[in-house]
Amino acid sequence: MPWPTTRRVIGTKVQRLDGPDKATGRARYSFDINLPGMLHARILRCPHAHARIKNIDSGAAEKTNGFRALHIIANAGVQLFFAGAEIVAVAADTEEHADDCLHAIRIDYEVLPHFVKEADALRAPDGPSTVPGGTPNVRPGGDFSTAKFDDVAYEGTAPRVEGTYGVAIISHQCLESHGLVAQWDNDLANLTVYASTQAVPLTAQALAQNFKLPVTRVKCITNYMGGGFGSKFGPDIQGIVAAELARKARAPVKLMLDRAEEVAVGGQRPSAAGTVRIAGTKEGDIRAYEVDCYGSPGVGGGATVNLGFLPYVYSVPNIKRRHRFVRLNLQTGRAMRAPGHPQNCLLTDQAVDDLAASLGLNPIILRTRNLPQNDQNAVQNDPTSFPALRHTIYTRQLEIIRKLCSWDDRWHPPGRGDGVIKTGLGMALHTWGGGGGPPNPTRVTVSSDGSVLVQSSTQDLGTACRTVPAIITADILGLRPQDITVQIGDSTFGPSTPSGGSTTCPGISPAILKAAEAARDALFAAIAPGLNAQAADLSIDTGHVINRANNNARIPWRNACGRLGMNTAIGNGDWPTNAQFQQNPDLRREWRGRLTNNGVGGVQVAEVKVDTETGVVRCTRFWAVQDCGLIINKLACESQVAGGVIMGVNYALFEECIYDRVTGRMLNPDMEFYKLGGIRDMPDIMVHMMDMPERGVIGIGEPPTISTAAAVGNAVFNAIGVRVPQAPFTPERVLAALANGRKRN
Amino acid sequence: MSDSKDKGGLSRRGFLQGSGAVAAATALGTIPTGASAGQQAGGNGQQVPGMGPNGVKLSLNVNGRSMNTTVEPRVTLLDALRNYLDVTGCKRVCDRGSCGACTVLVDGKPVYSCSMLALEARDKPIRTAESLVAGAKLDAVPEAFARFDAQQCGFCTPGFVVAMKAVLEANPKATQAEVERGLCGNICRCGTYEQMRDAIYSLCNQQRRT
Ligand code: FES
Ligand code: FES
Numbered sequence: 029m030p031w032p033t034t035r036r037v038i039g040t041k042v043q044r045l046d047g048p049d050k051a052t053g054r055a056r057y058s059f060d061i062n063l064p065g066m067l068h069a070r071i072l073r074c075p076h077a078h079a080r081i082k083n084i085d086s087g088a089a090e091k092t093n094g095f096r097a098l099h100i101i102a103n104a105g106v107q108l109f110f111a112g113a114e115i116v117a118v119a120a121d122t123e124e125h126a127d128d129c130l131h132a133i134r135i136d137y138e139v140l141p142h143f144v145k146e147a148d149a150l151r152a153p154d155g156p157s158t159v160p161g162g163t164p165n166v167r168p169g170g171d172f173s174t175a176k177f178d179d180v181a182y183e184g185t186a187p188r189v190e191g192t193y194g195v196a197i198i199s200h201q202c203l204e205s206h207g208l209v210a211q212w213d214n215d216l217a218n219l220t221v222y223a224s225t226q227a228v229p230l231t232a233q234a235l236a237q238n239f240k241l242p243v244t245r246v247k248c249i250t251n252y253m254g255g256g257f258g259s260k261f262g263p264d265i266q267g268i269v270a271a272e273l274a275r276k277a278r279a280p281v282k283l284m285l286d287r288a289e290e291v292a293v294g295g296q297r298p299s300a301a302g303t304v305r306i307a308g309t310k311e312g313d314i315r316a317y318e319v320d321c322y323g324s325p326g327v328g329g330g331a332t333v334n335l336g337f338l339p340y341v342y343s344v345p346n347i348k349r350r351h352r353f354v355r356l357n358l359q360t361g362r363a364m365r366a367p368g369h370p371q372n373c374l375l376t377d378q379a380v381d382d383l384a385a386s387l388g389l390n391p392i393i394l395r396t397r398n399l400p401q402n403d404q405n406a407v408q409n410d411p412t413s414f415p416a417l418r419h420t421i422y423t424r425q426l427e428i429i430r431k432l433c434s435w436d437d438r439w440h441p442p443g444r445g446d447g448v449i450k451t452g453l454g455m456a457l458h459t460w461g462g463g464g465g466p467p468n469p470t471r472v473t474v475s476s477d478g479s480v481l482v483q484s485s486t487q488d489l490g491t492a493c494r495t496v497p498a499i500i501t502a503d504i505l506g507l508r509p510q511d512i513t514v515q516i517g518d519s520t521f522g523p524s525t526p527s528g529g530s531t532t533c534p535g536i537s538p539a540i541l542k543a544a545e546a547a548r549d550a551l552f553a554a555i556a557p558g559l560n561a562q563a564a565d566l567s568i569d570t571g572h573v574i575n576r577a578n579n580n581a582r583i584p585w586r587n588a589c590g591r592l593g594m595n596t597a598i599g600n601g602d603w604p605t606n607a608q609f610q611q612n613p614d615l616r617r618e619w620r621g622r623l624t625n626n627g628v629g630g631v632q633v634a635e636v637k638v639d640t641e642t643g644v645v646r647c648t649r650f651w652a653v654q655d656c657g658l659i660i661n662k663l664a665c666e667s668q669v670a671g672g673v674i675m676g677v678n679y680a681l682f683e684e685c686i687y688d689r690v691t692g693r694m695l696n697p698d699m700e701f702y703k704l705g706g707i708r709d710m711p712d713i714m715v716h717m718m719d720m721p722e723r724g725v726i727g728i729g730e731p732p733t734i735s736t737a738a739a740v741g742n743a744v745f746n747a748i749g750v751r752v753p754q755a756p757f758t759p760e761r762v763l764a765a766l767a768n769g770r771k772r773n
Numbered sequence: 774m775s776d777s778k779d780k781g782g783l784s785r786r787g788f789l790q791g792s793g794a795v796a797a798a799t800a801l802g803t804i805p806t807g808a809s810a811g812q813q814a815g816g817n818g819q820q821v822p823g824m825g826p827n828g829v830k831l832s833l834n835v836n837g838r839s840m841n842t843t844v845e846p847r848v849t850l851l852d853a854l855r856n857y858l859d860v861t862g863c864k865r866v867c868d869r870g871s872c873g874a875c876t877v878l879v880d881g882k883p884v885y886s887c888s889m890l891a892l893e894a895r896d897k898p899i900r901t902a903e904s905l906v907a908g909a910k911l912d913a914v915p916e917a918f919a920r921f922d923a924q925q926c927g928f929c930t931p932g933f934v935v936a937m938k939a940v941l942e943a944n945p946k947a948t949q950a951e952v953e954r955g956l957c958g959n960i961c962r963c964g965t966y967e968q969m970r971d972a973i974y975s976l977c978n979q980q981r982r983t
Contacts, residue, residue, distance in 0.1 A: 047919030048911050050927030051934050053862015053902035060861035068856070123856060124845055203866045203874060203928040203962050254864070254928030255962050287867045490926030490963050663922045667968055671925055674964025699871040699960060707956050707966040715967075 029542060030622060031658060031721070036570065037503040039721070041663035044492040045514060050252070057252045059284050061209045061222040067096050068123040069273050069283040071266060072116045072130045073292070074108040077142035077357035077692020078158050081106050081115065081135060088132040089118055094125025097277035099269055107140070109160060109327045110357045111693045112292030114265050119273040119281050142357040144687035146299060146324050149354050159327050159355045169322075169351035170336055181316035181346035185307040188316065189386045193378050194301030195371060195737065195755040196684035197324060199291045199702060200364055204254020206264055206294045207284030210271040216278075219271060220247045223263065224284075226256040227526030228487050232519035234262045235271060250487050250517040257675075258363035259295025261526055266293075291697035296685060297364035298323045298333045300371035301754075304379040312387055312394045314380070317344045321375060322352040328360030329353075334368025340376035341422075341457045343400040357692055358685075363528060365672070366460055366730035370679060370737055374755065377456035377738040381745055385442050391455055391742070392435055396426055410617075412723045414459070414627025421718070422457060425631040425653045428716060429455075433633045433651040443749015448641050451648075452747025455633045458734035462656075462727030463626030464535030466603035467523045472501055472540075472547035474597040478586035480505060481513045482543070485521040486536050491729055492664035493532050497540045499660055504544035506568040506585065530727030533660060537725045538623040539601045546599025555591040559583075625723040630654040630731050632673070634739040635711070638747040640766060643759030647677050647740055650711040655718045657726035662717065669715045669732040676736020678705050681756050703756075831891055835860055836904040844891050850884075851875045853891035854901065862902040862931045873959030876932040877901045883939040885958075902931030905938065914938045917972035925963035933959050933969065941976065949977050 031038070049055040074081075081104050089095060097119040102108060108115070116133055120126040141156050143149040149165045159165055174181075182188060208223035219239065225231045225248065232248035239246075253260070263271075270283035285294060302321025308314040323333035330353035338349055380398075384391040399422045406416035414421070430436065439453045473481045482497035498512035515521070525535045552563040552573075559566070561577035568574070573588035575581045589597075609616045620626065635649040652669050659665050682703035686695045696702040737755055744762070745751050750769035752761050828843040835858065842857040851868075854860040854877070863886050866874040870888040877886045878900040905912035911919070915934050924930040933956060940947050940955035947955075952973045961969075 043919055044922060044924075046927075047922065047924065048906065048915060050924050051902070051915035051918040051930050052906040052911070053931035053934075054906070055927060056861065057864075057928065059864070060855070062856070062859050062861070122845075123852065124847060201962055203864070203872070203926065203960075205866075253926065255926040257962075287869070490924075492922070492925075667922050667925060667965065670967040671964035674966060675962075678964075698869060699867040700869060704960050704962065706958075706960060707953050707969060710964075710966045712970075713967045 029545060031541065031724070032503060035503060037499050037509060039659045039662060042495060042499050042509050042661045044495045044664065045498055045509065046252070046494055055252045057204050057254050058208055058222040058224040058250065059204050059254065061282065063209065063211060063280040066209065066280040066282055067119040067121060067273070067277055068126045069117055069119040069270055069281050070126040070130050071101070071114050071269065071289070072133050072135070073289065074113040074115060074137070075111055075693070076108070076137055076139050077111050077144055078140040079108055079137040080140060081108065082138050083136040084116060085134040086116060089129040092125065092129045092132050094120040094122055095129050096120055096279065097273045099272045099276065101265065101269060110359050112289065112359060114269070117269045117273060117283070119277050142692040144356050144358060144692045145689055146301065146322065146354045146356065148689065149356060150322070158357055165355045167330060167353045167355065169330060169333065169353050171351065172347065172349040174345070174347050177346050177348045181318070181348070182307055184309060185315045186310045186387055188305050188307035189379070189382050190303065190305045191379055191382050191751055192301070192303045192753045193375050194753060195299060195374050195679070197299045197358070198297045198679060198683040199685055200257045200259040200295040200297070200362070201291065201699070201702065201704065202255035202257060202259060202294065205285040205287070205290040206260060206266060208263065208267045208270055209280060209282045210274040211280040212274055212278070216275055218245045220249065221263070221267065221271065222249050223267060224253045224260060225250055225262070226260045226487060226489055226528060227262060228485050228517055229519045229523050230261065230526050231263050231267070235268065238268050239271065248519040253487060253489055256489050256527070257365045258367065258528060261528065287699065288697040291685070291702065292694060293359050295362035295364065296326065296359060298325050298361040298371070300333070300335060300375060302375045304375060306379045306383045308383055308387060310387060312389045312397045314342060314344050314383065314398045316346040317379070318348040319375060320350045322354050323371060324354045324356050324358070325361040326356055326358035328355070330355070332361040332363060332367055335372060335375070338372055338375055340369070340372040341400065341459055342376065342380065342398045344398070358687070365675065366734045369458060369460065369734040370676070373456055373458055373735050373738045374741065377735065378741050378745070378751070381454065381742040382751060390439065392426060392430060395455065395457065396423065399423060410621060412621050412625055414629070418629060421629040421655055422631065425629060425655070425718060428718065429631045429633055429651055429653045432653065432714060432716060435633065438635070440746070442746050448639060450638050450640055450747040452636050452638065452743040452745065453633060454636070454739045454742025454744070454746050455631065456735035456738035456742060458630045458731055460530060460628055460731035460734065461626050462530040462534060462628060463620070464531045464537070464624050464725070464727070465525060466605055468525055468535050468539040469522045469600065469602040470497070470536065470539040470543040472543040472599045474547050474551050474589055474592070476589050476592040476595070478589040479513065480507065480511065481515065482540065483515045483521045484524055484536055485516065485519050486524040486532060487517050487527055489527050491532065491668060492661055493536065495664065496533055496536060496660055500537060500540045501544040504541065504548055504568070506570045506572065530729040530731065532727065534624040534725040534727045537660060538619060539603060541623070542601030543599045544601070546601055547597050548599065550599055551589065551592070551597035554595060554597055555588060558591050621724070623724045625657050625726050628655045628657070628726055628731050630735060632735045632739045634736070634743040636740060636743040636747055638744055638762060640748060643762035643766070645681055645744055645757050645762060647681065647711040650713045651716070652713065652732055653716045653718055654728065654732055655720055656728040657723035658721040659717060659719060660725060665717055665728055666715045668728045669717070670713045672732030673713050673736050674705070674710050675733045677710060677740060679755065680737035680740035681705070684756050829892070831895065833858065833891070833894060833899060834897065835899045836901060846890065846892055848891045849887050850877070850889045850891045850894045851886035854886065860901055860903065864928055864932065866928070871960070873936060874929050874932040876935045876959065878935060878939060881942065883936050902934050905934060912938070913976060914941065917976050921968050921971035921975065923965050923968035923972045925965055929959060929961040933961065937973070947977065949973050952977060
């Protein structure tokens with residue numbers, strides 16, 4: 029069951045099926061669901077970064093106009109650990125009345141000490157614990173050292189280079205906020221939710237568990253969803269609360285977070301900062317990388333702070349790493365588009381450029397010399413795997429981008445150039461896993477009128493995953509994508525893997541292929557006898573079934589399907605189970621080496637213009653070379669890469685959650701002072717997809733956003749000749765770095 | 774973030790001035806401000822009164838149809854459309870005139886509908902993204918968004934489509950730069966600007982950008 033070798037639709041540029049509905053506002057997102065008699069719910073949240081609830085008085089709320097139900101989330105006596113933590117929820121007939129109800133609730137707090145800035149918590153190692161369990165705010169994150177680092181690391185190297193690099197906590201800022209609409213049936217036996225989620229079946233499961241219902245009695249629908257980026261993997265507190273209120277009020281309830289709530293509790297990407305020492309030979313072989321770093325997961329345990337794989341990408345023989353989690357009184361950090369990787373890239377690739385500068389080398393040369401080698405073991409056993417190919421892939425990508433951006437003409441040594449506005453070029457590399465797995469059961473149904481339906485419970489976060497089943501099925505059945513009806517985002521279609529880690533396209537694609545082939549074979553088996561043929565005599569050509577038993581007669585698709593009469597031809601497809609993989613290595617190689625794969629590389633280059641009088645950085649041009657194995661939809665793939673780059677430019681130049689040390693509250697939980705670039709703030713982006721169809725489908729959502737910020741940081745350094753240590757590279761920070769540079773000289 | 778002097782007639786500021794936004798931006802967040810939190814902690818024992826008088830009858834002219842409902846005066850045009858009239862192409866994202874997801878045409882001009890009271894929109898023709906399709910016939914602007922894939926999650930898209938439609942209606946000969954300026958009051962989190970530039974190019978030049 030390999031991918032077809034001649035592909036008519038797969039890998040071409042296919043418009044997403046729901047493009048017109050989305051562009052004209054006809055697509056209904058969870059936020060847009062309005063049901064008869066639906067109530068609106070709101071949540072009252074803690075205004076303090078750390079407090080204990082002394083008393084809740086909700087009596088007045090229950091007498092407020094339009095009040096319908098109330099649900100206490102945190103009772104008196106409970107400690108709350110960040111501003112925005114949930115306390116009470118109400119449902120009312122209108123949103124306005126729900127607001128009134130909230131404002132009628134009185135809560136008394138005992139305010140407790142807090143930390144909302146990494147530096148403050150680090151300065152007070154023996155200070156009060158302000159996080160759950162009374163455990164220390166600062167925790168070790170796993171130190172590491174290669175053997176005899178202190179003895180051998182700097183032997184024979186040119187003088188080492190030291191730098192500090194950091195990046196702020198940012199918010200996912202999904203445009204459709206978190207939340208759902210919950211509806212119970214009359215007996216309170218079945219629950220339906222319309223949720224904005226990256227995990228349709230998991231959301232249904234979590235709700236079933238919470239309400240002690242069989243999972244078959246909870247249905248989650250996600251027809252369209254307005255962005256997740258790693259922050260939407262379940263119902264969350266607000267989803268459960270909406271269902272509680274709906275049950276109490278015996279009416280459907282909509283609870284979608286407002287913008288301030290979305291930013292306060294809807295997810296954030298952990299910060300990272302570190303002091304790096306790096307050294308290499310004068311020829312440019314990196315010998316040592318030493319880092320003392322930390323990141324904040326908010327109040328959570330630290331799982332989202334992945335600084336444990338520094339240094340990133342490059343092969344360095346001597347490594348020493350000290351790594352700490354700084355827990356703060358902020359929401360728990362969540363996975364965000366390549367969790368950990370952008371931070372690791374910033375703390376590695378910027379140091380690499382500083383080393384190149386001190387060695388007087390062109391950074392592209394330094395990178396070429398320090399790429400990880402192809403793993404010989406993998407070359408033998410897993411020739412399409414990333415470890416077997418990484419050196420080959422990066423080398424080719426560096427060659428491609430060097431030409432694409434005219435690196436040799438445009439690059440200049442750091443800080444060269446006259447005038448107020450200085451131009452710079454910077455580069456960075458990244459890697460990501462991707463790859464799919466079971467279960468992703470998919471069903472393809474061919475009807476006698478020739479129509480084709482594909483069903484899977486998977487979800488489309490905006491990556492055009494809804495169009496993937498149409499592309500693959502159309503390719504197998506000789507049809508056009510727009511001939512295929514696709515139904516997704518419905519938990520009653522069975523299990524599917526959540527959309528995290530760039531696994532959706534590689535997760536669903538081979539199951540769709542298998543289902544489409546099975547449906548085709550079922551069709552052939554059903555109609556062959558009537559055509560005086562064996563099933564094996566029949567084959568597909570564009571829009572036709574070909575009958576070899578009858579002079580290769582071409583039967584138009586609809587006529588062929590018409591022979592099904594009252595029947596349908598159904599094909600089911602899914603991954604082998606993990607147990608089957610273990611028993612059969614060939615099966616594993618087929619599914620995880622040819623149909624799909626895991627691991628990609630990418631190289632990006634940014635051009636910036638820095639105004640040295642105002643400190644304003646503009647990213648003017650951008651080049652991205654990306655491997656992603658077999659491309660299913662080139663249009664959507666390129667859009668993912670450009671979108672990832674834009675998210676990375678935002679990360680480099682604009683985005684930052686700013687917290688007030690005294691009140692512990694976020695100062696910019698909005699879209700006015702939390703900056704995101706508009707169309708005129710973004711570079712011209714050239715995307716080059718490095719096609720490697722022999723590797724199978726891999727997944728492209730995350731990789732292209734990883735190295736963007738580091739590339740921009742290096743471009744700024746190249747432009748002005750001094751490092752701006754902290755991202756985002758705001759005018760204030762750029763001017764400070766320039767002033768520091770002048771002081772040193 | 775773009776230089777504000779370059780934004781032209783469709784800047785955020787222009788939207789705000791044109792739509793009485795300052796008066797409208799009164800909805801309260803659910804996380805109390807420091808002051809109201811203090812009040813709560815103080816507990817003066819008095820019930821907070823409900824805000825605003827009762828509902829008033831409202832008739833809006835939306836996409837050529839007259840629609841009737843009853844809303845309190847504090848209800849924004851956006852909430853009236855979404856919550857009371859089930860017109861949901863305009864999205865609520867920032868609810869504060871910063872993102873453009875709620876953009877609709879009022880009297881042919883682009884307006885942040887989160888920043889205009891519903892009552893102010895009485896007797897004025899209102900058009901939302903839904904007006905840019907009739908049956909299967911797509912207007913050229915959403916058609917270009919679909920063709921060049923200038924959308925991912927799509928939550929920002931109707932706002933962009935309406936803003937772009939406004940520029941091209943006001944000036945069918947608008948240059949690419951002028952169209953881009955008209956989109957400066959809109960934000961896309963998924964980052965579909967590069968594909969939007971393809972769409973803009975095709976609308977301004979009737980051909981594909983190379
Ligand atoms: S919702 Fe109106 S501008 Fe953002
Ligand atoms: S397409 Fe998702 S925000 Fe623009």
